[in-house]
Amino acid sequence: MTNVISSTIGYPRIGEKREWKRALESFWKGKIDKEELLAEMKKYRLHALRKQKELGVDLIPVGDFSFYDHMLDTAVMFGFIPERFRGGSDLLGTYFDIARGNDEAVASEMTKWFNTNYHYIVPEIEADAVPELTENRALYYFNEAKSELGITGKPVLLGPVTFLHLAKGFEEKDIDQLLEKLVPLYIQVLRELEDAGAEWVQLEEPMLTGAISETDLARFKRVYGKLQQEVPGVKVLLQTYFEAVDHYEEVVSLPVSGVGLDFVHDDGANLAAVKEYGFPEDKTLAAGVINGRNIWREDLGEKLTQLERLLEVVDKDRLIIQQSCSLLHVPVTVDTEDELDPLLKNALAFADQKLEEAAILTKGINQGESSIKDKIIAQKQSREALWNSAARNRQDVRNEMESWEGVTPRRPTSYASRQQLQQQFFKLPLLPATTIGSLPQTADIKQGRQNRRRGKWSDSEYQAFIEENIAEWISRQEEIGLDVLIHGEFERNDMVEFFGEKLEGFAFTRFAWVQSYGSRCVKPPIIFGDVALTEPMTVKEIAYAQSLTEKPVKGMLTGPITILNWSFVHEGISSFEVTKQIALALQKEIKYLEDEGIQMIQVDEPALREGLPLKPEKQEQYLREAVYSFKLATSSVKDETQIHTHMCYSEFGEIMDTIDQLDADVISIEAARSHGEIISDFERNSYEKGIGLGVYDIHSPRVPAVEEMERNIVRALKVLEPRQFWVNPDCGLKTRGIEETTAALTNMVEAARRIREKV
Numbered sequence: 001m002t003n004v005i006s007s008t009i010g011y012p013r014i015g016e017k018r019e020w021k022r023a024l025e026s027f028w029k030g031k032i033d034k035e036e037l038l039a040e041m042k043k044y045r046l047h048a049l050r051k052q053k054e055l056g057v058d059l060i061p062v063g064d065f066s067f068y069d070h071m072l073d074t075a076v077m078f079g080f081i082p083e084r085f086r087g088g089s090d091l092l093g094t095y096f097d098i099a100r101g102n103d104e105a106v107a108s109e110m111t112k113w114f115n116t117n118y119h120y121i122v123p124e125i126e127a128d129a130v131p132e133l134t135e136n137r138a139l140y141y142f143n144e145a146k147s148e149l150g151i152t153g154k155p156v157l158l159g160p161v162t163f164l165h166l167a168k169g170f171e172e173k174d175i176d177q178l179l180e181k182l183v184p185l186y187i188q189v190l191r192e193l194e195d196a197g198a199e200w201v202q203l204e205e206p207m208l209t210g211a212i213s214e215t216d217l218a219r220f221k222r223v224y225g226k227l228q229q230e231v232p233g234v235k236v237l238l239q240t241y242f243e244a245v246d247h248y249e250e251v252v253s254l255p256v257s258g259v260g261l262d263f264v265h266d267d268g269a270n271l272a273a274v275k276e277y278g279f280p281e282d283k284t285l286a287a288g289v290i291n292g293r294n295i296w297r298e299d300l301g302e303k304l305t306q307l308e309r310l311l312e313v314v315d316k317d318r319l320i321i322q323q324s325c326s327l328l329h330v331p332v333t334v335d336t337e338d339e340l341d342p343l344l345k346n347a348l349a350f351a352d353q354k355l356e357e358a359a360i361l362t363k364g365i366n367q368g369e370s371s372i373k374d375k376i377i378a379q380k381q382s383r384e385a386l387w388n389s390a391a392r393n394r395q396d397v398r399n400e401m402e403s404w405e406g407v408t409p410r411r412p413t414s415y416a417s418r419q420q421l422q423q424q425f426f427k428l429p430l431l432p433a434t435t436i437g438s439l440p441q442t443a444d445i446k447q448g449r450q451n452r453r454r455g456k457w458s459d460s461e462y463q464a465f466i467e468e469n470i471a472e473w474i475s476r477q478e479e480i481g482l483d484v485l486i487h488g489e490f491e492r493n494d495m496v497e498f499f500g501e502k503l504e505g506f507a508f509t510r511f512a513w514v515q516s517y518g519s520r521c522v523k524p525p526i527i528f529g530d531v532a533l534t535e536p537m538t539v540k541e542i543a544y545a546q547s548l549t550e551k552p553v554k555g556m557l558t559g560p561i562t563i564l565n566w567s568f569v570h571e572g573i574s575s576f577e578v579t580k581q582i583a584l585a586l587q588k589e590i591k592y593l594e595d596e597g598i599q600m601i602q603v604d605e606p607a608l609r610e611g612l613p614l615k616p617e618k619q620e621q622y623l624r625e626a627v628y629s630f631k632l633a634t635s636s637v638k639d640e641t642q643i644h645t646h647m648c649y650s651e652f653g654e655i656m657d658t659i660d661q662l663d664a665d666v667i668s669i670e671a672a673r674s675h676g677e678i679i680s681d682f683e684r685n686s687y688e689k690g691i692g693l694g695v696y697d698i699h700s701p702r703v704p705a706v707e708e709m710e711r712n713i714v715r716a717l718k719v720l721e722p723r724q725f726w727v728n729p730d731c732g733l734k735t736r737g738i739e740e741t742t743a744a745l746t747n748m749v750e751a752a753r754r755i756r757e758k759v
């Protein structure tokens with residue numbers, strides 16, 4: 001065979017209309033039984049395989065499907081089940097318990113998958129754990145695809161080294177000992193796959209694109225050498241993604257049959273390395289040339305050129321054309337989007353369109369460029385039409401951007417002086433008690449928003465409904481005794497979508513969902529044009545709330561970096577430019593709020609940390625740009641105006657300097673879940689500004705006792721000055737109920753009072 005073939009690294013699990021989510025949730029609620037769940041899941045799995053085949057994928061992945069998360073799949077497959085979940089007779093039940101917790105035991109920790117918004121379940125592994133193969137799921141799915149559809153799939157598994165690298169519960173020095181026990185199980189899995197007729201097996205080792213040490217490299221050499229030696233009949237494809245590999249020459253010389261590289265997010269480094277060092281003649285190169293993270297159609301001509309450059313080094317029969325990473329991170333198909341402007345729709349490629357693109361490029365290489373000429377031209381035209389559209393070329397936005405060129409936004413007065421002025425203005429007590437922004441989004445609230453969406457309510461009816469809820473909660477917050485109040489965010493279903501809908505340059509889809517964690521999916525807005533603000537977005541609600549109380553009401557906005565990171569952004573413009581456009585829009589909104597007398601304004605940046613590049617050498621620039629954008633949005637305020645920010649779900653240690661540079665007067669951070677760790681970050685960094693380290697976890701309905709929160713405050717006061725400390729929950733309260741929220745906040749205020757008397 002002298003042809004190139006196409007492949008997929010992984011395909012979305014959730015289905016065209018989130019059928020997968022619905023089946024899972026019905027099962028959890030007891031509405032369907034296990035048998036029905038298994039049947040549903042099988043249906044979605046086979047549908048996805050069939051579709052990939054129809055769309056022309058030559059080498060189709062199997063085993064990328066999951067009932068929750070692929071890290072958890074790997075952990076359970078190898079018997080890494082935390083002690084507190086052991087003993088159950090039903091493996092699937094145990095699997096869900098680890099992910100979601102049960103009455104007796106808390107769930108395993110969840111964290112973000114590399115630089116994505118996908119969250120995986122962190123395996124808990126003790127150094128002396130004894131792994132065992134509970135099920136060969138790769139084999140099961142391989143056999144299923146073969147017998148049901150006649151597809152000889154490419155089983156995919158997370159590789160052992162990255163798997164342990166991402167797990168916790170043991171020390172670095174224990175890794176080799178654990179690998180020694182784990183590798184024989186991988187060998188067994190590969191042997192069984194070989195016997196079943198598998199040709200290629202994809203072992204994913206994304207950690208190879210991070211900073212890896214000599215020890216890591218030696219480990220890879222040992223582990224993969226062992227696999228090759230023990231199962232020479234199976235071809236291992238070592239798959240990397242999200243960046244250029246760290247040690248190209250060493251990685252491509254590992255004892256495997258193929259290596260998968262990302263030629264999209266590598267800033268050209270992988271291609272340059274292939275050209276400079278060549279590619280081993282005995283190996284296959286799986287070339288990730290189609291962007292697996294964005295939603296735009298490719299310039300196929302350009303991709304063809306890129307492939308031709310690779311073909312100068314690698315023979316055709318040793319090249320596989322694929323996406324840069326699993327399609328888990330993009331929506332399923334553009335076909336169901338029947339309400340989108342064709343100008344935008346034609347420029348979009350979700351998972352299915354990306355499979356088509358792989359097939360087109362494969363044809364282009366095998367049969368010559370002329371065989372795909374029409375497609376090349378059509379896609380180029382669609383891209384350019386959007387690119388040249390009026391929405392993408394707004395003179396007003398351009399002019400404003402230019403006016404900031406060379407200017408460094410900063411608050412004119414130092415924090416110390418601002419703080420005095422703000423204190424004179426607000427006269428807050430020591431340890432002011434506040435919350436993060438959202439209040440319980442009850443069924444009633446959601447129904448109200450739906451009535452509006454479906455046109456059942458007029459704008460004024462809806463507005464009255466929102467105001468009723470604001471008023472109710474303003475008086476409730478006063479009764480509870482909070483010092484700084486919030487309006488409650490009842491008018492928002494999502495902290496990014498809400499702003500996207502009000503700003504120009506954003507588009508919204510009907511079904512473009514992406515899995516975030518477990519059954520939870522998000523539908524990121526699409527930023528396709530220049531971003532601009534035409535009228536105030538939040539002023540009405542916040543000013544109304546403020547009109548009802550003497551206490552300060554915090555304005556509530558989502559920050560530029562979070563809006564960017566949680567959207568799909570057009571690739572023809574640098575993301576920094578887009579962030580600046582968003583920041584300028586927010587700057588105006590903040591001005592509107594100030595003009596209405598709102599002088600405490602919170603700008604949330606929960607996604608700041610997740611956007612941090614994987615390569616250490618790129619991190620500084622990202623952080624610098626993040627700081628610039630935040631300050632562009634927030635620095636043009638009066639000295640008396642107090643800027644707050646909030647962050648959560650992240651490790652902050654390494655970005656403490658950045659947090660300081662944001663120059664927010666107050667920051668609130670999720671901390672109750674990991675109190676000790678976060679506090680030590682602040683200890684080391686002598687942070688001076690206002691700070692609230694969440695004193696209770698908001699992820700469960702549990703109402704923490706006053707004493708428990710007192711302890712958390714006391715712990716924080718060991719490293720922070722009482723004058724800097726704010727008392728607040730970990731995060732917004734939108735997922736909680738009214739009663740538990742009222743009770744917890746009442747206890748929180750009492751805890752603040754008690755400590756206030758003592759310091």
Ligand code: GLN
Pocket residue numbers: 436437438489495556604606646647648731732733734
């Ligand atoms: N203000 C938002 C809220 O309270 C913040 C959400 C978040 O940090 N993820 O819901």
Ligand code: ZN
Pocket residue numbers: 436606646647648649670730731732
């Ligand atoms: Zn939060």
